[in-house]
Amino acid sequence: MSDAARVRTLASRRASESFVRGLAAGVTALTVVGLASVLFSVVGYGARGLSMTTLTALPRPAGVPGGGVANAIVGTLLLVALACAIALPVGLLAGIHLAEARTGKLVRLARTAADALAAVPSVVFGIFVFGVLVAWMKHFSALAGGAALALTMIPTVTRATEVAVRAVPERLREAALALGATRHRVIAQVVLPSAARGIATGVLLAVGRAAGEAAPLLFTAWESRFFCDDLREPTASLPVSIFTYTISPYDDLHAQAWAAALVLVSLVLVFQVTARLLSKRRDDVS
Template identity: 45%
Template sequence: MAASSLDQLETTRHAWRKFKSRAMSGVLFAASALAITPLFLVLYFLIKEGASSVDWNLFTQLPKPTGESGGGMANAIVGSLTLLAMATAVGVPIGVLGGVYLAEYGSDRVNYWVRFAADVLNGIPSIVWGMVAYILLVVPFKSFSAYAGGVALGMMMIPLVMRTTEEMLLLVPQGYREAALALGIARWKVITRIVLRTALKGIVTGVLVALARIAGETAPLLFTALGNNFWNHNLAEPISAVPLQIFAYAISPYEDWHRQAWAGALVLLGMIFLLNLFVRLISRDRKFS
């Protein structure tokens, strides 16, 4: 009888544990569903409103004059690619070199404050970056320009690239460094030819993530690039970008521009999606061995 009672008690406890496990799994599933629901709503509305407006003209034509229907965002698409290239030229070298310093050279005390500053900068609203670039590059030269927009976006990339580079370098086994140094190889050669090459895929992943983050920024460009409706032939003059064009069209009173704003938003989302997909592909099966 005692053994039977113990077995019954253990069965009851087992059933209760299974119930709690299933209940918590259900709660976690519901929380996950709630978390991703806004994403699917955004995708649904973008596809619903913008898919029918995406055509060849959107990629090949310039915006029409105010009040006229038709046209496209060719200048804005090229402008966005130009600004991203300039931001990469500014943010990647500084960010990577900063990450190398943190991982290979800096002292604990200095590194602590540099990391703290980078983490704070990562959380600064993008409009603040735009205001800083406006004060440093627009006001002194008395002109909005592609240079100012590229620098503003590049400054936003620096802390993220720096922290990503540091983390990727720290993942490289210490034995690689010790073996190379034991052979008499200079430290800078060990870093550039062994450590950086080993961590290259992870660093590129961090750069692409930073590009995906800044690709949709509008506020910094309002203070720096300003935007225009024509091709940009001089980087010292205002330049258009897809986020700026979407903003201008979205606040306009014209229905056709609203339609193009939805189409531009869908194109921008597609660009960011492709960047993130590329990040997933190159970061898959990343190993240090």
């Protein structure tokens, strides 16, 4: 009887295992379906509106056919570059400090602050920069947009740098110190080269996210119908163009919104795939 009970238990355990396995596989498939359907609709609708004109021409007034989002593409690249120029020095140095100093009041505070900053909705950064920079300069500007995007990037870059620097084995630091290296040479010549791939992965993920943000740009970079030739002037960007075209009542603008979405997704995908390739190569080595 006890044997039969054991067999039943085994059978029921097998059953519950296959149920949970099935559930997990189903949920996993759902995430793939989610991504696939987004990509499918973006590519499907976007490809229809996409042409060389979309990539190379400036917007035309509503109702006039033709025109493109060239200024928004350039604007997005410009904003991301500006954001990197601000966020990378801050994030890299802060991350290195958090990893190397490890303990201390300031370090704990900074680590908590970076985590809290990562949880702040990006629209709040937009309002903040509006209140500080835009109100002070008295108009929207590419600079303000870059600053708002930088704020969204700093926590990601900081924590990614900290994790990558901390993952460098202690024995390599000791090896360098025992060779008579000063602390900053150890960091510059041993720690950072070992951590470079991990840091690059984090930076690319942050860049990919920042490139797709519309909320922080709405009250900072605003938009423009022309190429940005002055950082103190507003600039167009893909996310904001998608937003304004989508809420407009014109069909050809809707088509352009889809095309812009396709361009944006491709851009972000390039960042994400590069990041993935970098982190994969890192796993192979270690």
